[in-house]
Amino acid sequence: MSVIFILVSASLVLAIGFLIAFIWSVKTNQYEDDYTPSVRMLFDNETKQSTEINNNESINP
Amino acid sequence: MLKEDYAQATHTQCYHCGEDCEAEIIKAEDKSFCCQGCKSVYDILNKVELCNYYNLEKNPGLNQKTRIRPEKFAFLDDALVQQKLINFKDDIHSHATFYLPQMHCSSCIWLLENLGKVNRYIARSQVNFLKKEVKIVFEHKHTGLREMAEMLTSIGYEPHLSLNDLSDKPVSTYDKSRIYKIGITGFCFGNIMLLSFPEYFSLGHIEDIKLQRLFSYLILGLSLPVFFYSASEFFLSAWKSYKQKFLNIDTPIALAILITFVRSVYEILSGTGAGYLDSMTGIVFFMLIGRFFQNYTYNTISFNRDFTSYFPIGVTLLKENGSEEQVPVSAIRAGDRIKVYSQEIIPADCILFMGKATIDYSFVSGESQPVEKGIGEIIYAGGRQLGGALEMEVVKDVSQSYLTQLWNNDTFKKEEHKEESYIHKVSKYFTIVLFAIALITAAYWQLNDPAKMWNAVTSILIVACPCALLLSATFTNGNMLRVLQNFGFFARNALVIEHLAKADTIVFDKTGTLTKQSTFTVNYEGSELNEETISCIRSLVNQSSHPLSKAIAAALPSGKKWPVKQFEEKQGLGISGYIRNDFYRIGSALFVQKTTGFGADGSIVYVQCNDSIIGSFNVKAPYRKGLKPLFNALKSDYKTALLSGDNEQEFTNLKSYFNGELLFHQSPQDKLDYIKRLQKDKFKVIMLGDGLNDAGALKQSDTGIAITDNINNFSPACDVIMKGESLPFLNKLINYCQNNKTIINTSFVMSVLYNIVGLFFAVQGELSPVIAAILMPVSSISIVLLTTGMSSLMAIPLKRAFREKARISNENDINHLAA
Numbered sequence: 001m002s003v004i005f006i007l008v009s010a011s012l013v014l015a016i017g018f019l020i021a022f023i024w025s026v027k028t029n030q031y032e033d034d035y036t037p038s039v040r041m042l043f044d045n046e047t048k049q050s051t052e053i054n055n056n057e058s059i060n061p
Numbered sequence: 062m063l064k065e066d067y068a069q070a071t072h073t074q075c076y077h078c079g080e081d082c083e084a085e086i087i088k089a090e091d092k093s094f095c096c097q098g099c100k101s102v103y104d105i106l107n108k109v110e111l112c113n114y115y116n117l118e119k120n121p122g123l124n125q126k127t128r129i130r131p132e133k134f135a136f137l138d139d140a141l142v143q144q145k146l147i148n149f150k151d152d153i154h155s156h157a158t159f160y161l162p163q164m165h166c167s168s169c170i171w172l173l174e175n176l177g178k179v180n181r182y183i184a185r186s187q188v189n190f191l192k193k194e195v196k197i198v199f200e201h202k203h204t205g206l207r208e209m210a211e212m213l214t215s216i217g218y219e220p221h222l223s224l225n226d227l228s229d230k231p232v233s234t235y236d237k238s239r240i241y242k243i244g245i246t247g248f249c250f251g252n253i254m255l256l257s258f259p260e261y262f263s264l265g266h267i268e269d270i271k272l273q274r275l276f277s278y279l280i281l282g283l284s285l286p287v288f289f290y291s292a293s294e295f296f297l298s299a300w301k302s303y304k305q306k307f308l309n310i311d312t313p314i315a316l317a318i319l320i321t322f323v324r325s326v327y328e329i330l331s332g333t334g335a336g337y338l339d340s341m342t343g344i345v346f347f348m349l350i351g352r353f354f355q356n357y358t359y360n361t362i363s364f365n366r367d368f369t370s371y372f373p374i375g376v377t378l379l380k381e382n383g384s385e386e387q388v389p390v391s392a393i394r395a396g397d398r399i400k401v402y403s404q405e406i407i408p409a410d411c412i413l414f415m416g417k418a419t420i421d422y423s424f425v426s427g428e429s430q431p432v433e434k435g436i437g438e439i440i441y442a443g444g445r446q447l448g449g450a451l452e453m454e455v456v457k458d459v460s461q462s463y464l465t466q467l468w469n470n471d472t473f474k475k476e477e478h479k480e481e482s483y484i485h486k487v488s489k490y491f492t493i494v495l496f497a498i499a500l501i502t503a504a505y506w507q508l509n510d511p512a513k514m515w516n517a518v519t520s521i522l523i524v525a526c527p528c529a530l531l532l533s534a535t536f537t538n539g540n541m542l543r544v545l546q547n548f549g550f551f552a553r554n555a556l557v558i559e560h561l562a563k564a565d566t567i568v569f570d571k572t573g574t575l576t577k578q579s580t581f582t583v584n585y586e587g588s589e590l591n592e593e594t595i596s597c598i599r600s601l602v603n604q605s606s607h608p609l610s611k612a613i614a615a616a617l618p619s620g621k622k623w624p625v626k627q628f629e630e631k632q633g634l635g636i637s638g639y640i641r642n643d644f645y646r647i648g649s650a651l652f653v654q655k656t657t658g659f660g661a662d663g664s665i666v667y668v669q670c671n672d673s674i675i676g677s678f679n680v681k682a683p684y685r686k687g688l689k690p691l692f693n694a695l696k697s698d699y700k701t702a703l704l705s706g707d708n709e710q711e712f713t714n715l716k717s718y719f720n721g722e723l724l725f726h727q728s729p730q731d732k733l734d735y736i737k738r739l740q741k742d743k744f745k746v747i748m749l750g751d752g753l754n755d756a757g758a759l760k761q762s763d764t765g766i767a768i769t770d771n772i773n774n775f776s777p778a779c780d781v782i783m784k785g786e787s788l789p790f791l792n793k794l795i796n797y798c799q800n801n802k803t804i805i806n807t808s809f810v811m812s813v814l815y816n817i818v819g820l821f822f823a824v825q826g827e828l829s830p831v832i833a834a835i836l837m838p839v840s841s842i843s844i845v846l847l848t849t850g851m852s853s854l855m856a857i858p859l860k861r862a863f864r865e866k867a868r869i870s871n872e873n874d875i876n877h878l879a880a
Binding site: 004005008011012015016018019022023026027031032033034035036039040042043 | 117167170171174188189190191192240241244245248251252255256272275279
């Protein structure tokens, strides 16, 4: 039966981990704007050109 | 059809803003632009290789025809202003947030997040699209706030800065603590349920006493944050209402939570039972979600705007030596000389001493036509100058001007004390009945089996929690707010829905509310115009930027353009010039020396060719579409009235649509007093208005509805912000609000049924934790489903009406009735 003690405490620790993650995400304003990031992520390909140049520059020397 | 295609082919679209290039086409590389402004934006973006802007969306830009005065943002150099506008500052970087109402597409986001390419001292820029804000981090050693504003303006996003930004109010963000509470309670509730399962399945008898103790103490530990942190708002609210000798809805809830907790702690510590902590955390969890759902706030809408958010921050001060200086509006005093440029708002009551004023007071007083003022006349604050630059002397400080005095009225000072919610009244009876049952049960057991008394009484208070009742209100209201939002009807809070349902009088403002702002209908009267005359008139009015000229130009069909010789514009009178050897004069009756009558009233613009008057244009702000059926529908159920700051010319046209008074020439104070009079006669008043002139009446009324064509624009303090296009459905929207009570009553009956089942066990002292734990979530969830389901179902007729909007024929249009 003592295995239940370990399992219960393990499950609680795990759940507390998720709770902390949730509080952290609220604290860092991740729910502040739920629209712009969805548009922003689509831009990556468009701006690649400039970032590629930067990358090449840093690699070449 | 063919003709249309041809017409489209001949028009060139501006590469930047997508508008037709009408007057001139400016070519650059292979692109065409409608004006220099649009081209210069393209030039800037081209130079810094940001032309991807044009690839993401087609013609994403905004028209740049109205130029912005270079000195406009000079006030941002002021240290005090900077201090207020910069959110955060360290040794290298400053953080500032600008509100850009022009932001409208993904190209905007892309461009505004790549500002670092336009100005290399910008370290980072981040857009919040829903709030239409951009947060810019820049190196303040090399650049400044003013440069930021000017740079944004140069690429077509002029930041909106108002006096309100300078006040010390905290930046309003959503209530984070409630989200924390929901998260923590959800966590505790879930884990407690999990740990309670052995108890449920073994029907209260766990063989291993050690294991049972572990579960019990873990549950107790998990319930502590719920009781002390999450439920604190219920206790606080109940305590406050107790001190005011008033039972609010939180009183029985706080009592139930407290008793459940105390009894559970006693049972666990004494080892006599498992307690009801699972039910308690569940109640708190559902209740918090309900409140969150109900107190939903809109991202971009503010209901509390006062005059400060309408006024500009900076104003041009003329010094004694003749030089100009940009100062914050709050710094100007009576006796100062200021300069107001075209399209700027007059910040204080002034005397004009140089220039010709053409002031648009439509937003302030409701007059639909610009007012002409001569030198020496007093100009009241709040108007927008349409003509050239003005020099004036301030006679009153900003805070004491005619317009802002309205805010010193008692209506604005008194605390919001509108009637209490219906649900609070119900909860009073609920609490009284509950205590009566508890007392009777206590008396019964005292006589028959005293040992069972405490058990039974606490069980009653645990199980008869009015949470189902409260949930029915919060979820119905919350869902209704969301439904209404879809129809362009943004209510400040749930109480507004109840007030709307109870109203019996509706008062309308005219200008901007019933009529549409910034658009005109133009009717021509007089001898028939041939194509050639039309093209001549059009060529002449195209030379002028007066709003009436623009309205006429837009109304005339496009055609040939002729050069205008000896063009002359007399401010406030009209324009004249030679076109193809004919002398044309277009303007007021005075200007054309009219002797014989054509039109009668309104804004009549006469056209004179050589010596004869050929006709006149009647320029009017058009009524919104679909008002006729609305008024007819409202007339049978409500007292309807009209208050207008305008003249009586529309009286005969509108008279038949109202069953109450139609009052014209109403000052803001008159409007407020009228509402007060109605309320004294026990009328429940809905006031619909749009401008600052209605602000007092909106505030005084039981429900103030502000009509706006763009919800991001300034609208005065009110309870509801409504899109102009939704106005024809006002009666249907109010009808929908009236369903509120039906839904709440239905679910209330259901929650009473649940309570009867619970009480059946409780009065016998037989309420086991298992029964409580089953009854509680089942009742809560079914109430939530019932209320949201019913309120969505009842929105179907509303949806159908909106879908038919497109099919509303022109017969319903008041404009046509007038003709």
